Amino acid sequence: MLDFINLGVCAALFWTCFCRVTRTNDNTFRSVRLALTVLAGASLGSAIAPWAWQIPATPIGTLLALGMFSTQASMSHFWRGGCPPSIQRCPR
């Protein structure tokens, strides 16, 4: 059961990362892009780990993913009009 909850939370987390990288571009700070890439990769790996590598989900790992998803979701209104200017190297 926890594996499936973890799958759902991690898939949602990956979706938030995907939506953000859709709005970033070459002008966005490299560190932000790298952070989103790592988070997307980690969420994807965590989602498929129980089936792909027989690593079961843990309550703490799922809670951590849920926390990250909540953070991403609560900050999403900053991204409504595109990539926030404060993380762009030179505003266009």
Place this chain on the structure above:
Amino acid sequence: MNEQSTTLGHMLSALFVAAAGYVSGDYVTIIFGAVAGSVWPLSAADTKTRIHSAILLFKLVMTACALTGFVAYLLEHYQAVPAARALAPIAFGIAVVGDRWVRIIDAVVKALLTLVEAIGKTLTDRISKLLGGDRDA
């Protein structure tokens, strides 16, 4: 007759599951590496909508799927790196390069053409020397 067809059906199912199971593990690893890696070029691309992003992601993942097996084979054959362990990092690396493959292939083709041109020029010089073309010099 019914029994026979059922047995044949079971056998085919068993064969399919065995074959798909054998290959799917590798493909899951490759797709994981490819998707994780393709987020980096996706973050640099100037995509307008999620559909554009999804299409780009699909293209990058497909490129990685197509090339990973070949690169893994080369690594295993020439460097003795076990292909099963190298699949995810190779797919990740191929996907990270992203849509810059065209530029890389262009550069490689240019380098090869320059090399061929240099070899051709050397051969022409040697032949002309053999035929006594150096008397003019």
